[in-house]
Amino acid sequence: MSVHADVSARLAWPADAAAIVRIQLASWRTSFGDAAAEVEALDPVQLTERWTSLISSPHDARLRVLVALERAEVRGFALVHPSFDPDSDQVVDGEVGELVVDAAHQRNGHGSRLLQAAIDTLVADKFSRAVWWIGTGDDALRSFVTESGWAPDGAHRELESATGATVKQVRLHTSLV
Template structure:
């Protein structure tokens, strides 16, 4: 018998929040340094952010808002947030959204993203959504390649989000069928 890795994806527990914040802040520092001033990132209180994530996990604003984690043994390697799509052109009954998706940079390309994405799609489908949408930064080629290789495609929607620094983030919306 060959050895197997102890990896999985599951719904997040409140105790996962601190690890999620560690991964999230590291991602923000590398991906959004041009949008969020370094002093603002440094001023963020990890304990306060963990409390917010724990509250989101335990008392979500919508019963279909779910946080999932990718695990290696008991260590959180990534997380995803799925929920009804809040876009003005979406059907809140049919359209679910991947609102957040982060895999620890030190553990990418180890299958955690694939497991996490499958868990997110299974969760959205179990909540009776028939389509999923995901806003991606147009310059995140690695994530876009991963997502499109998983069957997602642009649906023609674009948006720009402004930041405190005056910079903008351009995003494209991708979609996939859950049916």
């Protein structure tokens, strides 16, 4: 007899905000080692309030937060919205703003479920193209995304933190039609 985990992806509820913050901060501690002091200075309570607000009353109806679940436990989250890049058309271009799976639960299909839910949500919102900014040093995520059919579109950027740490990113895109 085989036992199958109860796994799914759905729109986030306000009650999911604390779990999203826990996963996000853990990911940032790993990803942004140069800005570790900034990550540690963030207030989890304030972040939870911001995520709760974002989930409850987004400034754009096409801004959505999705969660990956194993039973009732949040294992990851994704944020999708219109692309706000200056060279984007907000009617045509959607964006995966963030997609993070708890490190302890990676390689269990949660990322694939979240990505599919993100794509389905962008398609339902009538976007025909999606973009995603990926850290240039995040080889695992970039590999996952490119294996899912995304490709670089030539755009790149550098984001500077308050302490001067620099995050380099490349933009990937995919057609949704």
